[in-house]
Structures are given as C-alpha cells and as structure tokens.
Amino acid sequence: MQRIKRLVKHIISRINVNLKPMGLDIEQVLMESIPFDELTKYYAYYALSIDHPLYFRFRESNLGGTYFLGKCDVDRSIVFLSDIRGDELKTKNTKVQFGEVKTELYQDEIIQVINSYLIRTLVHNHSRNPEIPEYFRILNTAAMYYSNIHGTTTEGVYLGAFATADLSVLHNCILGNYAYVQAGDLSRVCIDPGRIWIRQEGKYEFDYRYSPVTIEKYVSWDQNGELTGVFAKFLKGRRSDFLPVYDSLTASENQIHVPNHAFLSRYAVVKGDCIIGENCLVAQRAYIEDSVMGAGANAQENSFIVNTECADLCVVAHGGKMIYTKLGEKVFIGFNCFLQGTVDKKISIGAGSIIMPHTIIDAEEPVTVPEETLVWGYIANQNDLKNQSMSMAEFAKEKRINLGNMSFTGDGAAFIKDFQNRIDHILVENGARYDGKSHSRGHAQKTQSVSYNLFQPYLAGEKEGLFPTIVVEDN
Amino acid sequence: MQRIKRLVKHIISRINVNLKPMGLDIEQVLMESIPFDELTKYYAYYALSIDHPLYFRFRESNLGGTYFLGKCDVDRSIVFLSDIRGDELKTKNTKVQFGEVKTELYQDEIIQVINSYLIRTLVHNHSRNPEIPEYFRILNTAAMYYSNIHGTTTEGVYLGAFATADLSVLHNCILGNYAYVQAGDLSRVCIDPGRIWIRQEGKYEFDYRYSPVTIEKYVSWDQNGELTGVFAKFLKGRRSDFLPVYDSLTASENQIHVPNHAFLSRYAVVKGDCIIGENCLVAQRAYIEDSVMGAGANAQENSFIVNTECADLCVVAHGGKMIYTKLGEKVFIGFNCFLQGTVDKKISIGAGSIIMPHTIIDAEEPVTVPEETLVWGYIANQNDLKNQSMSMAEFAKEKRINLGNMSFTGDGAAFIKDFQNRIDHILVENGARYDGKSHSRGHAQKTQSVSYNLFQPYLAGEKEGLFPTIVVEDN
Numbered sequence: 001m002q003r004i005k006r007l008v009k010h011i012i013s014r015i016n017v018n019l020k021p022m023g024l025d026i027e028q029v030l031m032e033s034i035p036f037d038e039l040t041k042y043y044a045y046y047a048l049s050i051d052h053p054l055y056f057r058f059r060e061s062n063l064g065g066t067y068f069l070g071k072c073d074v075d076r077s078i079v080f081l082s083d084i085r086g087d088e089l090k091t092k093n094t095k096v097q098f099g100e101v102k103t104e105l106y107q108d109e110i111i112q113v114i115n116s117y118l119i120r121t122l123v124h125n126h127s128r129n130p131e132i133p134e135y136f137r138i139l140n141t142a143a144m145y146y147s148n149i150h151g152t153t154t155e156g157v158y159l160g161a162f163a164t165a166d167l168s169v170l171h172n173c174i175l176g177n178y179a180y181v182q183a184g185d186l187s188r189v190c191i192d193p194g195r196i197w198i199r200q201e202g203k204y205e206f207d208y209r210y211s212p213v214t215i216e217k218y219v220s221w222d223q224n225g226e227l228t229g230v231f232a233k234f235l236k237g238r239r240s241d242f243l244p245v246y247d248s249l250t251a252s253e254n255q256i257h258v259p260n261h262a263f264l265s266r267y268a269v270v271k272g273d274c275i276i277g278e279n280c281l282v283a284q285r286a287y288i289e290d291s292v293m294g295a296g297a298n299a300q301e302n303s304f305i306v307n308t309e310c311a312d313l314c315v316v317a318h319g320g321k322m323i324y325t326k327l328g329e330k331v332f333i334g335f336n337c338f339l340q341g342t343v344d345k346k347i348s349i350g351a352g353s354i355i356m357p358h359t360i361i362d363a364e365e366p367v368t369v370p371e372e373t374l375v376w377g378y379i380a381n382q383n384d385l386k387n388q389s390m391s392m393a394e395f396a397k398e399k400r401i402n403l404g405n406m407s408f409t410g411d412g413a414a415f416i417k418d419f420q421n422r423i424d425h426i427l428v429e430n431g432a433r434y435d436g437k438s439h440s441r442g443h444a445q446k447t448q449s450v451s452y453n454l455f456q457p458y459l460a461g462e463k464e465g466l467f468p469t470i471v472v473e474d475n
Numbered sequence: 476m477q478r479i480k481r482l483v484k485h486i487i488s489r490i491n492v493n494l495k496p497m498g499l500d501i502e503q504v505l506m507e508s509i510p511f512d513e514l515t516k517y518y519a520y521y522a523l524s525i526d527h528p529l530y531f532r533f534r535e536s537n538l539g540g541t542y543f544l545g546k547c548d549v550d551r552s553i554v555f556l557s558d559i560r561g562d563e564l565k566t567k568n569t570k571v572q573f574g575e576v577k578t579e580l581y582q583d584e585i586i587q588v589i590n591s592y593l594i595r596t597l598v599h600n601h602s603r604n605p606e607i608p609e610y611f612r613i614l615n616t617a618a619m620y621y622s623n624i625h626g627t628t629t630e631g632v633y634l635g636a637f638a639t640a641d642l643s644v645l646h647n648c649i650l651g652n653y654a655y656v657q658a659g660d661l662s663r664v665c666i667d668p669g670r671i672w673i674r675q676e677g678k679y680e681f682d683y684r685y686s687p688v689t690i691e692k693y694v695s696w697d698q699n700g701e702l703t704g705v706f707a708k709f710l711k712g713r714r715s716d717f718l719p720v721y722d723s724l725t726a727s728e729n730q731i732h733v734p735n736h737a738f739l740s741r742y743a744v745v746k747g748d749c750i751i752g753e754n755c756l757v758a759q760r761a762y763i764e765d766s767v768m769g770a771g772a773n774a775q776e777n778s779f780i781v782n783t784e785c786a787d788l789c790v791v792a793h794g795g796k797m798i799y800t801k802l803g804e805k806v807f808i809g810f811n812c813f814l815q816g817t818v819d820k821k822i823s824i825g826a827g828s829i830i831m832p833h834t835i836i837d838a839e840e841p842v843t844v845p846e847e848t849l850v851w852g853y854i855a856n857q858n859d860l861k862n863q864s865m866s867m868a869e870f871a872k873e874k875r876i877n878l879g880n881m882s883f884t885g886d887g888a889a890f891i892k893d894f895q896n897r898i899d900h901i902l903v904e905n906g907a908r909y910d911g912k913s914h915s916r917g918h919a920q921k922t923q924s925v926s927y928n929l930f931q932p933y934l935a936g937e938k939e940g941l942f943p944t945i946v947v948e949d950n
Binding site for chain 1: 515518523525529534535721722723724725923924925926927928929930931932933934935936938941942943944945946947948949950
C-alpha cells in the first residue's frame with residue numbers, strides 16, 4: 001500500500017495548499033475518513049452506451065465502487081463509492097452563452113478529477129462553467145459522504161457530509177455539513193453547516209439556516225471521525241441490500257415489470273411490492289421498497305423511496321429520502337431531502353409542490369403539504385409548515401420575506417419560475433415525457449442498451465489498492 | 476452489427492489469402508461457426524496480478540467470454556470464450572538461444588492476435604519462436620473449438636476442433652480435427668485429422684494416426700456446421716455448471732478447503748466432494764467433480780476431472796478429460812486426452828506414466844496401465860494397450876518402433892527424457908514444488924492475489940458486438 005499512502009499524502013498537500021489559507025487543515029479529516037482497508041473491496045464500473053460519447057482515462061487512482069458514464073479523466077485521486085455521471089456533457093461545436101458572451105466548444109466536454117478525494121459523492125455535470133466549458137473540473141477537492149457536486153466545477157473545495165454544491169463556481173471554498181449552495185461565484189467563502197443559500201445576482205437571494213442543534217442530530221461526526229446522526233443510521237441499515245445487487249452480474253429481470261420505455265438500473269435495489277410506471281427512471285444506487293413510481297417519475301442516485309407513492313412526473317433528486325410519504329403529481333423532492341413518516345404519521349405532499357433541496361420533514365404527527373407549495377427547512381409537525389413553507393402563488397408575489405430562519409429578497413416570481421423550469425429540464429432530460437419520437441428520448445430511453453465494464457485494483461504488493469492505468473475509447 | 480459483419484469479412488479475406496493456395500476456403504466454415512447471436516452475451520476479463528507484467532490493448536474486436544493474462548494486443552479479431560495466457564512471456568533483456576544462435580529480447584514479449592478467429596481456444600505462450608522472440612503472434616488464423624495453440628506462433632493457420640499446435644512454427648498450415656503437432660517448421664503442410672506427430676529434427680520422430688472412423692465418432696461436424704461427436708456431447712452436458720461461476724462476482728469461498736499455497740480459480744467449477752492438495756493449481760475453466768487432487772497436482776484450462784483420484788504431482792494438461800480414473804503419482808495426462816471409465820469399468824494409471832497428448836481411453840472394460848508406461852492412441856480395452864503403449868524403459872532402448880498405427884524412429888531415450896523434462900518444467904512453472912522459498916513460486920502462488928476486470932461489448936446499434944478500444948497499462 002506504499003503507493004496509496006504516497007497518493008493520499010499528495011492529495012492532502014494539494015488540498016491544503018488551497019484550504020489552509022482558509023483556516024482548514026484537511027489532513028486529519030482525510031486520514032480518518034479514507035477507508036484504507038476497503039480500498040480493494042469494491043469494483044469500479046463504467047457504462048458503455050451507444051448514446052453517450054465515450055472516453056475514460058484512469059491513472060494513479062483508487063476508484064473503488066465508483067460508477068462512470070460519459071467522458072471522464074481521473075488522475076491521482078481517490079474516488080470511492082461515487083457516481084461520476086457525464087450524461088449531459090456538451091459535445092464539440094456546441095454554442096454556449098454566459099451572460100452576454102457567446103462561445104463554442106472546441107472539443108467534447110470532459111469531466112476531470114485531479115488530486116481529489118471523493119467518498120460516496122454524486123457528480124453530475126450539466127455544467128455552467130464559463131471559463132473552460134470543455135473541462136468539468138474537480139481539482140484539489142475533498143467531498144465527503146453523500147455530498148453532491150452538480151453542474152459545478154470545484155477547485156480547492158471541501159464539501160462536508162451531505163453538502164451540495166449546485167450550479168456555482170467554487171474556488172477555495174468550504175461547505176459545512178448539509179450546506180446547500182447555488183450562488184454563483186463562491187471563491188474564498190466559508191458556508192456554515194446547514195445553510196441553504198440560493199442567489200442569482202441581481203435577481204433574488206434565498207437564505208435559510210438550520211439550527212446547529214438540528215444539524216448535529218442529523219449529520220455529525222463522532223470522536224473517531226465516523227459519520228453519525230439520523231441520516232447515517234438510516235443509510236447504514238439499508239446498505240446490505242446493495243450487496244447482492246453488486247455481486248451478481250445478471251439483473252434480476254423477472255423481479256418486477258419494467259415498461260418498455262422506463263429504465264430500472266440493474267444497480268438499483270427493488271424490495272417488496274413496487275410498481276414502475278412508463279418512462280420512469282430509477283438510477284443506479286437508488287432504493288425502492290414497497291412503493292409506487294408513477295409514469296415519468298424518477299428516482300435519482302442515492303434516493304430511498306420506502307412505503308411511498310409517487311404520482312406521475314415526480315422527481316426525487318440525488319439523495320432524496322422518503323418513508324411513508326405520498327406525493328401528488330409532479331412533486332419535486334430536492335437534493336438530500338429527508339421525509340420520514342411512519343405508518344400512522346404519514347406525510348402527504350400536494351401536486352406541483354416543490355420540496356426544496358436539503359429539506360427535512362421528520363413527522364412527529366401526520367403532515368400534509370397543500371398543492372403548489374414551496375417547502376424548505378426543518379419541519380416536525382403540521383404547525384412547522386407555517387414558517388417553513390408558502391404557497392407558490394403567494395411566494396411569487398413577494399419581493400422580501402422574513403419567515404423563521406429564512407430570508408428572501410428579490411423577484412419571487414422569477415425564483416419560482418426558475419425552479420419550475422429546472423424541474424421541466426430534469427423531466428425532459430430523463431425522458432419522462434418521451435412520446436415515442438426520437439427527439440424526446442431522455443436518460444430513461446438512452447440508457448436501455450447499456451453494458452457495464454468492471455475493473456478492480458491490485459490486491460497485493462506496493463500497488464495494493466491502486467488501479468492500473470486504463471484508457472477506453474470509442475472505436 | 477454492421478461493424479461486426481465487416482470485421483468477419485475482413486478476417487475471412489485475410490485467412491483465405493493464406494489458405495486458399497493450400498486448397499481451403501474458410502468462408503463457409505467461419506460463417507457457420509461464428510455465433511453471431513452470442514457475441515454480446517459474455518463478458519471478457521483480464522487478470523491483474525502483481526507477478527505478471529501487464530499490458531493490454533484491444534481494438535476493433537469481439538472478445539466475448541475470453542480471459543487474458545500478461546501482455547496481449549488484440550486487433551481486428553474475434554476471440555470467443557478462449558484463454559489467452561501470457562504468464563510465461565519473456566521479459567526485456569532475456570537471453571534466448573535457438574540452436575547455435577544467441578540473442579536478447581529488446582522489449583517484453585507480447586501476444587499479438589491479429590485478423591484471427593479463435594473459438595474456445597487455449598493460447599499459452601512459452602514460445603520458442605526464433606524469428607521475433609518479442610512477439611508471440613497469432614496472425615490470419617482460424618482456431619476452432621477446443622484447439623490449443625501452445626508455444627507456437629501461427630500465421631495463416633487453420634486448426635480444426637480439438638487440434639493442438641505445440642512448440643512448432645506454422646505458416647500457411649492446416650491441422651485437421653484432433654490433430655496434434657510438435658514438429659518444428661510446418662510451413663505449407665496439411666495435417667490429417669487425428670494425426671499425432673512429434674518430430675525433433677535429427678533426434679526423433681513419432682507418428683500415430685487415428686482411424687478416420689474413430690475420429691468421426693469423437694470429433695465431427697454435422698450438416699449444419701455444428702460440432703458433434705462424443706467430446707462435444709460430453710462438454711455440452713457440463714456447460715451449464717459454469718453459468719453461476721461466471722455470473723457471480725464473489726468466489727464461493729467456503730465451498731471447499733484450499734490450502735495456503737494452492738490456487739483454485741474462482742472461474743473453475745467444483746462440484747460434489749473434492750479435495751485440493753497443497754501447491755495445487757486448478758485453472759479457470761477447469762471442472763472438478765467428486766475428485767481428489769493430490770499435492771502439487773494441476774488441472775489446466777478445459778480439463779474435466781470427474782470421479783477421479785489424482786495422486787501428488789499429476790499434471791492434467793489443457794483439455795484433458797477423465798471420468799472414473801485413478802492416477803498414480805506424477806502421471807501426465809496430455810492435451811485433450813479423453814479417459815472415460817465408468818463406476819464398474821475404472822481406468823487406473825500407474826505412477827510416472829505419460830499419457831501422450833490426444834490419447835483416448837474409452838473403457839469397455841476396466842483398464843489398468845502399469846507404472847512408468849508411455850501410452851498413445853485409441854484404447855478401448857486392456858488388450859489395446861499392447862499396440863498403444865510401451866514401458867518407458869523399453870521405449871528408451873529403441874531406435875525404431877512400428878506398433879499398430881504408430882511408427883517411431885530416432886533416439887527413444889531422448890524422446891522419453893524430453894517428455895519428462897517438459898513435465899518437470901510444467902510442475903515447476905505451476906508451483907507444484909513450492910517449498911516456501913521465493914524462487915520456487917509458480918503460477919499457483921503467483922496467481923493468489925489476482926483481481927479480474929470485466930468488460931463487455933456495445934449492446935446495440937451498428938457497433939453491436941464490438942468491444943470499445945481499451946488500453947491497460949501498469950502504473
């Protein structure tokens with residue numbers, strides 16, 4: 001393992017060059033978090049699809065358990081049990097516009113992960129990086145358990161557990177546990193744990209802060225550097241269900257009916273009685289148990305849908321978790337939401353509602369969210385909705401809101417509109433609206449004819465844990 | 476599948492350029508044999524070992540179900556359910572001597588498979604090619620079911636089913652079904668089915684010919700181009716036992732005790748009660764059922780060992796098959812031998828005996844071979860041994876033998892000695908004599924810490940059945 005240890009030192013040094021000036025020394029965090037004894041345990045895998053341009057280059061890295069799609073270059077990194085999804089990479093000659101400035105890609109966009117440590121991280125590209133649109137870059141970055149890097153290049157960034165960097169530009173930046181940002185340029189900014197910050201320069205700004213006590217309850221570290229809290233406990237209890245899925249090479253095809261234009265990843269868990277509707281997308285590492293997925297509904301990576309009904313066109317974003325929940329049509333569940341009902345304390349969300357990223361509804365009594373409602377923050381009972389939700393029509397009329405721990409300034413209508421447009425974009429991209437015509441095909445249809453290539457590291461000697469250099473090209 | 480069809484045409488044209496002048500048009504044979512509907516069915520896999528120099532390059536090929544080890548370059552070929560074993564490739568700067576001439580390798584040796592079609596073929600290098608020792612080349616070659624290419628470059632060669640090309644140099648050469656050659660330069664030679672021909676220029680020559688009727692019974696083709704006969708029937712009946720082995724990623728570890736320095740490939744089948752001795756090697760695609768493998772015994776690729784006892788240091792070469800057989804110490808079972816006993820018609824082979832490659836003992840009564848006996852050809856009963864075997868001590872005294880369908884001229888002692896030296900080489904290479912010291916490690920010990928990388932072809936579109944271009948390098 002000498003080579004892996006040298007690699008870890010290298011990654012620490014590169015991240016520290018960026019973050020020590022910000023006051024964070026990454027060494028202890030990383031040393032406690034890197035699962036040295038598990039680095040040879042899981043295979044990495046990449047998808048071969050006829051619908052996505054293909055190119056992989058892996059060098060001097062450990063990639064245990066990680067999934068790759070699209071064009072990816074990983075160099076001198078540890079990318080552990082993560083998803084690097086390049087299915088919305090831009091192709092050569094695509095015209096892009098950033099504000100007033102137009103430009104054209106001189107080559108296909110590629111995801112580059114360099115000098116970085118990612119553990120159980122979701123990377124999804126659809127980038128809006130104006131500086132080098134050809135490279136979706138994750139450089140000198142540490143991303144902890146269940147963090148999301150979405151449409152955002154990160155250079156010199158620390159993402160805490162369950163943190164999400166969404167459609168931003170981050171240089172030398174620290175995101176606390178369960179923080180969510182979608183706020184443009186965040187260079188040299190430190191984001192507190194549990195802060196939900198959405199800012200569109202000149203348009204609007206939304207800011208919510210969880211109380212530190214709540215964050216501590218749901219996401220924290222014990223004295224050994226182990227992730228603890230309600231989220232970790234929830235996930236650990238379900239981890240073993242993934243073992244047979246990853247051990248077998250044959251998808252258990254007859255377990256459940258999958259309509260012709262729906263896609264159920266063979267790397268998803270399906271337990272109990274489930275129904276998958278037409279044009280559904282159930283991604284790898286999604287978990288569905290005794291639940292219904294309506295037509296065009298989608299369950300993204302690390303989502304858990306248990307004893308839950310999702311009506312048509314519901315979107316459960318990366319890391320969204322639901323137990324005993326009922327969603328009306330076209331409900332959106334944002335990144336890393338946690339909706340925990342029980343058999344006698346169900347959660348019900350009305351049609352068209354938007355549950356904002358990083359929302360927690362942990363029901364101590366039945367909770368009902370009306371239709372067309374925007375919901376955020378921490379909710380334990382029906383009364384909490386007063387300060388943590390608002391009808392979307394009301395919100396759209398506002399220019400300034402102060403409600404509980406949330407403040408909003410700017411154009412409420414634009415804020416709602418942007419959210420809705422993005423949900424529509426997700427539905428289209430995922431193929432939820434596929435009507436049999438080629439131009440409406442999305443991920444659910446494009447991923448149908450996919451095969452997987454599995455690769456492993458050296459199991460002994462000084463290279464133990466290191467993967468060989470692999471280059472895969474289309475032919 | 477357009478690309479695959481183009482590839483097949485290309486391979487046919489390149490083989491025909493070589494073999495049409497020899498009177499063989501390969502087109503019909505190949506078109507009937509290529510399993511077009513199975514080309515997307517099996518994953519290929521390569522081993523990552525810390526003891527073997529690693530380099531793979533795969534281009535414009537189908538590699539369904541094939542195993543690779545060492546350094547291999549496959550270009551414009553179909554290599555189906557085969558084993559390309561480069562574990563005895565020479566390294567850079569190795570000094571080699573061919574007759575009087577000495578030379579030194581200017582780079583690591585690599586196996587190159589170009590413009591070729593291999594189906595269920597075993598390729599094992601240990602080459603003795605004096606012309607380009609850096610390249611173990613399989614060029615413009617068609618190798619049919621269960622043929623062996625062993626230590627032999629082949630350029631413009633057709634190998635029939637169960638044929639073996641061993642330690643030869645073959646250019647534009649045709650080997651009939653179940654033919655075995657180990658005969659030096661065989662350029663522009665056509666070998667009849669069932670001919671066993673061993674020739675060392677100036678030293679000795681052994682020549683045996685099966686009757687065409689016997690060959691027809693054991694290896695033949697039906698009018699649809701399907702392989703038939705006793706061998707094919709035997710193998711087909713056991714094929715389904717390999718499915719769970721290839722479907723699962725976890726070796727079924729607790730099924731059987733494997734001593735510390737023995738190696739049981741996770742891609743071997745073990746059924747019923749089996750015992751594996753210390754320093755044993757059981758290779759991928761070997762099949763053991765209710766059998767005992769003594770210390771240092773080895774079961775090579777495509778060997779089937781059923782209700783059989785192998786004493787210490789027995790060698791079962793590639794494709795050796797035994798049912799209800801008992802082997803004394805250090806018995807050698809050559810390539811594609813078929814020893815079929817039954818519960819009341821057992822076969823017993825005395826210690827130190829050599830069952831020559833391509834020997835058939837199909838017992839219609841119990842058959843007992845004494846110790847230190849050389850056996851060849853076709854044997855159905857005890858009486859057949861008269862013409863198809865000889866005590867090794869006797870053989871060593873002879874200069875000329877004519878016995879049944881066998882003729883021998885030359886130095887009998889050298890013939891026996893060369894065989895024994897080769898068996899010793901096999902035992903050493905396989906680690907059968909490992910004594911805990913590093914220099915005596917062999918394949919059984921070196922393959923301990925091996926991991927496997929699995930890769931698949933495109934599943935749809937014009938590239939259906941084609942694998943992507945993959946380059947794997949050590950780092």
